[in-house]
Each structure stands twice: as C-alpha cells, then as structure tokens.
Amino acid sequence: GPPDPASPGTVHAPRPGPHGTAHDGGASGVRGNAGLVSILIPADDPLPLETTLLSALAQTHAHCEIIVGDSSLNGACLALLKPHLKAHRRLRYAPAPGLSPLANLNHCLALALGAYIAVAPAGDTLAPDKIAVMLPYFLDHPQVSLVACWRQPRAPDGQALPVAPLFANEIAVGGGSLADLLLNGDSSAAAAVCAPGALLYKRAGIGPAFGHYHDRPYLDRADVATALAALAGGDYVYLPRPLSSYRAAPATPPTPLAQLEAGIEALELLFQARTHGHRFEPPERFRQLLSARLAELNTFVVTHYVQLAADAAHRVDALQRTMRVGYQLLLTA
Structure with a gap:
C-alpha cells in the first residue's frame, strides 16, 4: 500500500505561497525557460489523442509547450494536429x-525545452488548472x-469509477520513505504512486531519459526507475484532487517472459x-528485501520453467548474473 501518513517520513504537504503563479498562469518572477512546463503527449492513434490535446491546450498556466510524438507508421496524428x-x-x-x-516518450523529452515536465498519455484528460495547481509546489518549496495528483479512472463510457485517491488529504512523503516503497517490489503500489500521467517532474531530476536510474535503462520498471531518479532525496507531494483522468483499460495478465523481466x-x-x-532503515532492511526478491524470482522460475524454456532462453545469462550478484550481497556480512 501507500506510505503511512503517520510514519516519520510523511509530513503535511507544503502549501504554495500566495504568489506562486501570476494572473496569466505564468510562474511569477520566472523568466525564459526557467518556469516553462513541457507537456509531452506520446501517441500512435488520433482517436484518443484529440481529448488529450484539447485539454493540454486549455491549460490556464500560459507558460507551457506541448510536444506530440506520433509513433504511427503513416503519421496518422498529423491531420488532427494541422489546424x-x-x-x-x-x-x-x-x-x-x-x-x-x-522510446516515443523519450523522443519527446529530447525535444523539450522546459525546466518542468508533465506527461499526458493519449486518452488522458487534464483539468484546465492542472499545471497551475501543481507547479507552485516546486517554485515555493525547493525540497x-x-x-x-490523483489520476481519476473512468469507465469506457466516461463515467468516473468509484475509486478513492491514495490519500484523502494533501501530504508530503519523504523521498527515503517513498524509495523504500518503490523498492519493495509491489508493482500495484508502485503503479499508483509513480504513473507518469499523474506526476510533474523537474527536468533535471529525470536524468538522460525516462526509465533510467543511475544511467541504467529499465523497461518493465521504467516508471519506478524514473521516480527513484527524480526523487534524489527530496519530498514527494501528493494532491488528492483529480487533476487528470483516464479511460481504464481491461487488465491483461503479463506473459511469463514479462514477469521474468520484472523480477530481474x-x-x-x-x-x-x-x-x-x-x-x-533499519540497515538490515536491504537484506530482507533482497531475500524476498530472490525467493520470489526463484519460485517463479522453478514454477514456470516450461514456458520460460520456450520463450526466455535468451535471458538465461542475465538471470544467472542477477541471481549471482543477489546471493553474493545476501551472504556477505
């Protein structure tokens, strides 16, 4: 689950100062690209893109740029964008x-000029004041x-699903506490905490690209890697307002190969x-987490070895290397 609001790593969210944003939606006292927010929209289909694009263009924070990355093979999104x-x-x-x-998201990131980055997956709808509400927490609180924000799930017909936000009130979670949660291996908790569509990032905190943590790229845990890199010891502020919404797609079970990659x-x-x-904290926590992750991965492999032998033979070396390092760390005092 999410971090405990009563834990030492959790404090009340800092409130933006009264002059966090100017009347035109731009950051007060900020010039040039220092207060620019880049909204990145990776897309491959014009149908879900339109709502997202219009909601990005309707942001009340005026100092934004919007970059649409079109990964369709025939430039299918261009006709929608032209006007x-x-x-x-x-x-x-x-x-x-x-x-x-x-890769499309990182293509957009490479073109971004902003000091702050928002991701708007095609199909999401951004509240008009999303950026205007979230940005002052950075401008007024360097830590x-x-x-x-809360990213409200909706049914295919657009009706809001009866799902509550992670927290009922605004809070700030210490970066160390949140990192512990993300490293715990609970993919559902991680998905709720660090879905890119719910976050506003500092560009400098992302590093070379989305999905990188200390210069190593991740695919299955890309969102977790990006959040860990962006935290860098600072605080994570959560706002329970539904500043974004999305159409919830039916869950598809991961393949054994995908589960293996996730474990590695x-x-x-x-x-x-x-x-x-x-x-x-406590220091023994690392070996406890390591022991649990090794046991889970080992159990998964010996349970699904038939499917893995057919689909994941090319990952045997990576699996052996990862397990060897894990056991060395576990058994070294």
Whole structure:
C-alpha cells in the first residue's frame, strides 16, 4: 500500500505561497525557460489523442509547450494536429514512426525545452488548472522533487469509477520513505504512486531519459526507475484532487517472459539503490528485501520453467548474473 501518513517520513504537504503563479498562469518572477512546463503527449492513434490535446491546450498556466510524438507508421496524428499547429505556436509535432511508447516518450523529452515536465498519455484528460495547481509546489518549496495528483479512472463510457485517491488529504512523503516503497517490489503500489500521467517532474531530476536510474535503462520498471531518479532525496507531494483522468483499460495478465523481466529489474533496482548510497532503515532492511526478491524470482522460475524454456532462453545469462550478484550481497556480512 501507500506510505503511512503517520510514519516519520510523511509530513503535511507544503502549501504554495500566495504568489506562486501570476494572473496569466505564468510562474511569477520566472523568466525564459526557467518556469516553462513541457507537456509531452506520446501517441500512435488520433482517436484518443484529440481529448488529450484539447485539454493540454486549455491549460490556464500560459507558460507551457506541448510536444506530440506520433509513433504511427503513416503519421496518422498529423491531420488532427494541422489546424492546431497553425493556431498555437507552443504546439510542436514530432514524428516518431515505429517507436515503442517509452522510446516515443523519450523522443519527446529530447525535444523539450522546459525546466518542468508533465506527461499526458493519449486518452488522458487534464483539468484546465492542472499545471497551475501543481507547479507552485516546486517554485515555493525547493525540497520538493516530485508532485503528484490523483489520476481519476473512468469507465469506457466516461463515467468516473468509484475509486478513492491514495490519500484523502494533501501530504508530503519523504523521498527515503517513498524509495523504500518503490523498492519493495509491489508493482500495484508502485503503479499508483509513480504513473507518469499523474506526476510533474523537474527536468533535471529525470536524468538522460525516462526509465533510467543511475544511467541504467529499465523497461518493465521504467516508471519506478524514473521516480527513484527524480526523487534524489527530496519530498514527494501528493494532491488528492483529480487533476487528470483516464479511460481504464481491461487488465491483461503479463506473459511469463514479462514477469521474468520484472523480477530481474526489481533486483537490479535494489542493487543500484544500495550501490549509490540509499539508506535502508533499519540497515538490515536491504537484506530482507533482497531475500524476498530472490525467493520470489526463484519460485517463479522453478514454477514456470516450461514456458520460460520456450520463450526466455535468451535471458538465461542475465538471470544467472542477477541471481549471482543477489546471493553474493545476501551472504556477505
């Protein structure tokens, strides 16, 4: 589950100062790209894109740029964008034929000029004041590294689903406490805490690309890796207001190969966190987490070996290497 609001790593959310944003929606006292927010929209289909695009263009925070990465093979999104490109100088089109969703997102990031980054997956609807509400938490509180809002799930017909936000009130969670949660291996908790569509990032905190943690790329745990990199010891502010919404898609069970990759990446994140000085509290917590992750991965492999032999033979070396490092760390005093 989410961090306990009563734990030492959790404090009340800092409130933005009274002058966090100017009347035109721009950050007060901020010039040039310092207060610019880049809204990245990776897309491959114009149908879900339109709602997202219109809600991004309707942001009351005026100092935004919007970059649409089109990974369709035939530039299918361009026809939708053409009239808007003529009307809005802050809108940019970035063809990215054939790129995966993560690669398309990073293509957009490479073009971004803003000091702050918001991700709007195609199909999401942004509240008009989303950026205007979230940005002042950065501008007025330097210790804040990530700002999250509630991303309201909706049924296919657009009706809001009866799901509550993670927390009932605004809170700030210490970066160390949140990192412990993300390293715990609970993918459902991690998905709720660090879905890119719910977050506002500092560009400098993301690092070279989305999905990187200490220069190592991750695929299955890309969102977790990005959040860990962005936290960098700072606070995570959570706002329970539904500043974004999305159409919830039916859950599809992961393949055994995907589950294997997830298990390997969960261990790699744990190794990297320890190597780069993350403080586990109490110190024995690292070996407890490591023991649990090794046991889970070992049990998964011996349970699904028939399917893995057919689909994941090319990952045997990576699996052996990861398990060997894990057992060395576990059994070294």
